[in-house]
Amino acid sequence: MSGKRDAAERIHDFLEVDTGLSENNAVLEATRCMECVRPKCTEGCPVNINIPGFIAAVVKKDYAEAAKILKADNMLPAICGRVCPQETQCQGRCVLGKKERPVRIGALERFVADWERKQGIVTPAVGKPTGKRVAVVGSGPAGLTAAAELARYGHSVTLFESLHAPGGVLTYGIPSFRLPKDIVRDEIDQVLKLGVDLKLNHIVGRSVSVDELLAYDAVFLGMGAGLPSFMNIEGEGLNGVYSANEFLTRVNLMHADSFPDYDTPVIKGKKVVVVGGGNVAMDASRVARRMGAEVKLVYRRRMEDLPARQDEIKNAAEEGVEFICCANPTKILGEVTVSGIECVKMDMGKPDESNRPIPTPMTGPDSTFTLEADVVIEAIGQSPNPLLLSLMPDLERGRHGTVFVNSSGMTSILHVFAGGDIATGAATVIEAMGTAKKAAAAMNEYLTKISE
Ligand SMILES: Cc1cc2nc3c(=O)[nH]c(=O)nc-3n(C[C@H](O)[C@H](O)[C@H](O)COP(=O)(O)OP(=O)(O)OC[C@H]3O[C@@H](n4cnc5c(N)ncnc54)[C@H](O)[C@@H]3O)c2cc1C
Known part of the structure; x- marks a missing residue:
């Protein structure tokens, strides 16, 4: 099956973590497809890729045909094969998933798209100019x-x-x-x-x-x-406080991941606190780890309520991100730059409409604690x-x-x-x-x- 680089190795670089399927494993995986007459997987795909069609072409090792089928509905298959939450979309609907493991549709999509990239991508035809x-x-x-x-x-x-x-x-x-x-x-x-x-x-x-x-x-x-959301708490104006958007943009577009070749002004602090529990929070934490920081992630609900993809939570944990759950920041500490963050412990109340407990701040002498921090990254949503x-x-x-x-x-x-x-x-x-x-x-x- 597709491999994953060892955490101890991968936290020192920005190279891809998932190494993808080999040809043999791709064909083996493709043969697991039941070729359903009314494929639920295609219904679960927001762009309605002909999933059984491209998988059948993989079984025949006709990867050019598989790529053509994919691209009829999706011009970005190598991207989607890597980042789509397939577990809640196409793969989540695979009938095999009811009894065993669903077909790894995303990994197959990635395999086909990567194969085509190596051969030279064929650009689909365009229609006659309409003048519009x-x-x-x-x-x-x-x-x-x-x-x-x-x-x-x-x-x-x-x-x-x-x-x-x-x-x-x-x-x-x-x-x-x-x-x-x-x-x-x-x-x-x-x-x-x-x-x-x-x-x-x-x-x-x-x-x-x-x-x-x-x-x-x-x-x-x-x-x-x-447009990032902020917590609106004291200390957000201090140097060293970033929205996850700004932090990730500095790393991705301003080459902060290429130090010492580029001296991008991202504080390369040793202690980073990331606030939030979604995929963006996982990305920010994992990037900070690769930049040499000790990373604590503060989330207001329980570990099992984290909204991020399970794989991403697992990857972050393997890479040494420490999860501090049932806690919420109340104040960012420091004079000009960040020196710490004050948090309150959260009590888990009755479930809300999403079936997750409503968190409420605890009171009393042991209800607050402080974490040392040089950088605080807020990943609490965007609009x-x-x-x-x-x-x-x-x-x-x-x-x-x-x-x-x-x-x-x-x-x-x-x-x-x-x-x-x-x-x-x-x-x-x-x-x-x-x-x-x-x-x-x-x-x-x-x-x-x-x-x-
Ligand atoms: C850190 C992060 C990680 C994510 N990871 C995943 C993931 O793994 N899997 C997944 O499926 N989704 C993920 N998402 C969500 C996903 O990326 C978004 O849902 C998706 O990118 C939305 O696409 P979009 O084209 O609507 O907007 P965007 O990707 O935000 O693109 C909008 C573009 O419009 C440009 N723009 C804005 N205003 C103007 C203007 N006035 N004039 C000209 N250009 C303008 C912006 O510069 C930008 O380039 C992630 C999101 C974030 C922030």
Whole structure:
């Protein structure tokens, strides 16, 4: 089966942890597929990949065909094979999982995509030019998917990205030991080869005006949810306090992982406290460990309530992250820079609607404690950045600052569509891609109608 590098070795570098399936193991794993007549796995995939189809091609060792089948529905298979939470999506629906281990669909997807990368990727064909101009805002998985789909329909696509590198969270968020950046670049190149015109360093709402944007025949908004939440406690203004977003961006985009070659200003402190319990908190903790820090993760509920993927929790624990559960920070200590963090112990109350206990702060003499820290990283959630949305008052808003869309990805403005985290709130790569694919189909329908 696919291997994993030893924790003692991997905490000293940013190389990929999971080593993937060998060819033999991939074929063996593929032969486990039951080829169900009504495959539940495909229903569990937000972009509806023909999973039994590509797995059957692996059984025949026709990897080129397997790649073609994958790419008919997903232009980012090497990325999805690595980062999708398959256990709750395709694999979670595999009938084999009822009695034994489900087919490792994600590992097979990765195997096929990596095989194709080695051979030279074949770019899918695009449709006849329609003469319609489409703008896509944001080059994360939602924007990339919308751009690829729209280019394949034959529309002329301009993809605006505010940063100097495309990819959104794939590039600046997810660490390279889970998702190597050359793989992200290769798959983005494939999208660009479809004829998509990528404009980096273009902040829509600043360097590109809303009027310029709305002058396109159709618009897709895929700005993500990059605005970090903070705890709003004393001491958050001290040097050494980061949002996980800022910390991971400095590491990924400003080469903090390449010291001493780059002297990126991330405090290379010895004691780091990460606050939060989701996947982002696991990523921040594991990155900090690789930068030589002693890492404590503070989470307000119990270990079994951690919302992160089980594999990621296990990886973090193996790499030496210490979990301090049932505790919540109340104050960050220090004068100019961080010196510690004060926490209160939490009591677990009755379960809430998510069936997790409602945590409440304890009182009394032993209810608080202090941890030494040089760096505090907050990973407690994020929401859509309001910049562009505040300039589009006609755009109906959804919950928690999102853009409201109907089930086809249409917003309240006729030719404006949206998908990904900006429409759903913080979710997953494949969900962002699924909503973008749906919106692209609706955009194509709209564009076809206006040309009739
Ligand atoms: C650290 C981290 C780890 C994660 N790990 C996983 C994982 O393992 N598996 C998984 O499935 N999901 C994971 N997620 C969630 C997943 O990455 C997101 O759900 C997904 O990236 C959302 O895609 P998106 O395209 O909507 O937004 P994003 O990826 O956020 O991309 C939005 C893009 O829009 C750009 N942008 C914003 N505003 C403007 C503007 N005004 N003009 C131009 N460009 C603009 C941004 O710069 C950005 O590049 C993780 C998230 C984080 C933060």
